[in-house]
Amino acid sequence: MMNNIIKKNRYLVLRRTLQFGLLLLFGGANWWGWKFLMGNYSSAYVLESFYLTDPHAVLQTFAAGFVMSTDAIVGGIIVLLFYGLIAGRSFCSWVCPVNILTDLATWMRKKWRLSENDNFLRINRKTRYWILGLGLILSPIVGVAAFEVINPIGMLHRGVIFGFGMGWTFVVAVFLFDLLFVEYGWCGHLCPLGAFYTLSSRFALIKVKHDAEKCTLCMKCKDVCHEIQVLDLIGEESGYIKGACSNCGRCVEVCDDDALKFSVYNYKT
Amino acid sequence: MADELQNNSRRDALKTLFQGIGVLGLGGSLWGSAAIKLKASELTLRPPGALEEEDFVKACIRCGTCVEACPYDTLKLATLDNHTAIGTPFFEARLVPCYMCPDVPCVPVCPSGALDVKVIAKQIDGHNTDEPDIRRAKMGIAVVDQETCLAYWGIQCDVCYRACPLMDEAITLEYKRNERTGKHAFLEPVVHSDICTGCGLCEHACVTEKAAIFVLPREIATGKVGEHYIKGWDKADEERLINIKKAETKESSPEDVLNDWEHLLDDE
Ligand code: SF4
Ligand code: SF4
Numbered sequence: 260m261m262n263n264i265i266k267k268n269r270y271l272v273l274r275r276t277l278q279f280g281l282l283l284l285f286g287g288a289n290w291w292g293w294k295f296l297m298g299n300y301s302s303a304y305v306l307e308s309f310y311l312t313d314p315h316a317v318l319q320t321f322a323a324g325f326v327m328s329t330d331a332i333v334g335g336i337i338v339l340l341f342y343g344l345i346a347g348r349s350f351c352s353w354v355c356p357v358n359i360l361t362d363l364a365t366w367m368r369k370k371w372r373l374s375e376n377d378n379f380l381r382i383n384r385k386t387r388y389w390i391l392g393l394g395l396i397l398s399p400i401v402g403v404a405a406f407e408v409i410n411p412i413g414m415l416h417r418g419v420i421f422g423f424g425m426g427w428t429f430v431v432a433v434f435l436f437d438l439l440f441v442e443y444g445w446c447g448h449l450c451p452l453g454a455f456y457t458l459s460s461r462f463a464l465i466k467v468k469h470d471a472e473k474c475t476l477c478m479k480c481k482d483v484c485h486e487i488q489v490l491d492l493i494g495e496e497s498g499y500i501k502g503a504c505s506n507c508g509r510c511v512e513v514c515d516d517d518a519l520k521f522s523v524y525n526y527k528t
Numbered sequence: 529m530a531d532e533l534q535n536n537s538r539r540d541a542l543k544t545l546f547q548g549i550g551v552l553g554l555g556g557s558l559w560g561s562a563a564i565k566l567k568a569s570e571l572t573l574r575p576p577g578a579l580e581e582e583d584f585v586k587a588c589i590r591c592g593t594c595v596e597a598c599p600y601d602t603l604k605l606a607t608l609d610n611h612t613a614i615g616t617p618f619f620e621a622r623l624v625p626c627y628m629c630p631d632v633p634c635v636p637v638c639p640s641g642a643l644d645v646k647v648i649a650k651q652i653d654g655h656n657t658d659e660p661d662i663r664r665a666k667m668g669i670a671v672v673d674q675e676t677c678l679a680y681w682g683i684q685c686d687v688c689y690r691a692c693p694l695m696d697e698a699i700t701l702e703y704k705r706n707e708r709t710g711k712h713a714f715l716e717p718v719v720h721s722d723i724c725t726g727c728g729l730c731e732h733a734c735v736t737e738k739a740a741i742f743v744l745p746r747e748i749a750t751g752k753v754g755e756h757y758i759k760g761w762d763k764a765d766e767e768r769l770i771n772i773k774k775a776e777t778k779e780s781s782p783e784d785v786l787n788d789w790e791h792l793l794d795d796e
Binding site for chain 1: 564592596608697
């Protein structure tokens, strides 16, 4: 029984461990002077030897008219290559702390059945790409990385690591938006960072693979997926889950028929 | 019938397009104005080695590595309630000043280049080296409010003078006769803005209820003379005159100009 619960949530457990672990390492650097991961998710100073940088922030800053120093650019390229060639959009569900919050909102939303009357606000899932573009257009106009000044992701991780101030208002707004207004509202519709990683990790190696032969069309996977449109192929044809899939592995966990699995993308198919 | 359908769908498409543009325009202008407001930070003291404010706000990736590198907890990352670009580092000298670490640990860890060793590079024989020199930091300028400074009241207080890490250079004490008592002296602190780094140890140490000496950003606390005044009897400054570009003047003589009345006539 217990074993089964863990098995059915194995990726969830791993993800939360990684997400909270990273927060702890970052926090520890500020609170107790640890040297594993200094800084935050915008730029992390790893073991006092190299940097990992948010490539979206580097790009916006470039658009705003400033070329960051080599440390930051190299850090951004490492991150971009890691997700772009290997891990896919996994930042969103394995690293980003907002995911913990929006998953909680969705869980409550489903438990309290708040999703049954979600007709009064509809947002297109493509909105995030427009926000991504708009941010890059606005950056040179306002002379600052435009998304970074209103970025709720930053408010959350800076808040946890360095203290919230009034930044919690943005965080609560995102939570309530996902809880009351739009299912998977922030991560699935608006967040430009998610959009950025979706676009840049098209050709990543790690992808979930569907085996239509084994599928019994129970549709449990569609219940848990926060980017349902990527599961259009379920039961229809075998293949890799592409697009905005964040490799969270929820579908892999809930599938009782072994029809969904993490696998390595085969470019030839 | 088919025509009408097509017309309708075209109209719908156009409508969606215009709605899209509208939402984008609305969102963009709201976002843009919020961004401009949220990046404004006129009265902010930045860590040593920071670029000019405009560039600094652009460059800083808001990671807080400088904050963690500072051993005195001087630096903080701005939240929404500080009047400073959100997420950027700053300090409040009255609470915790910058202690001017000789190795300036906050600067070299900065990944973005917002804090740059070059800005405070140690100079040897006029050449920049790769080492930082905290004495070249220009975080702000200490300003004395003479009305509330005890020394200007005639009370002997040299707290700021002694707190200053560049004692007798950045702040000197000027002796003056106190005409009010007729038998005492004023020991007035005077800040030398070419030396002051803006570390704020004076503001931190000041004994009055609200500090009578406080650090302001250089942009705020300095004026600008412009080109057309020179210091008299100052060779260097007089030479500056020679290099100033002459205003364009006409070659023609005054008489020619006065006699040139043709342009006053109508073209007919
Ligand atoms: S010079 Fe030292 S005290 Fe001043 S801000 Fe940097 S680390 Fe902190
Ligand atoms: S280390 Fe540099 S980029 Fe990071 S917060 Fe400090 S000034 Fe900004």
